[in-house]
Amino acid sequence: MSHVSHQPKEQEEVVLDVRQVAPPQRHPLIFQTFENLKPGEAFILVNDHDPKPLYYQFQAERTGQFTWDYVEQGPAVWRVRIGRPLA
Numbered sequence: 001m002s003h004v005s006h007q008p009k010e011q012e013e014v015v016l017d018v019r020q021v022a023p024p025q026r027h028p029l030i031f032q033t034f035e036n037l038k039p040g041e042a043f044i045l046v047n048d049h050d051p052k053p054l055y056y057q058f059q060a061e062r063t064g065q066f067t068w069d070y071v072e073q074g075p076a077v078w079r080v081r082i083g084r085p086l087a
Contacts, residue, residue: 045078
């Protein structure tokens with residue numbers, strides 16, 4: 001008899017690379033991706049500059065509802081893990 005384990009595994013995180021997206025479309029796309037996360041999930045944002053203004057927008061609009069962890073900080077590429085905390 002086989003047993004299917006539902007133990008949480010290292011999930012593959014979604015990578016959202018916005019370097020080729022037109023600047024006016026970037027933030028709406030990023031927030032849409034964030035809204036689709038379940039608690040405990042995250043995605044990796046890839047950008048061509050430090051997304052500090054985005055961080056401040058998250059702080060203003062989603063205070064306490066997100067996590068923000070730099071994975072790579074330039075000079076050419078920035079990667080940030082943006083997540084939705086469990087509680």
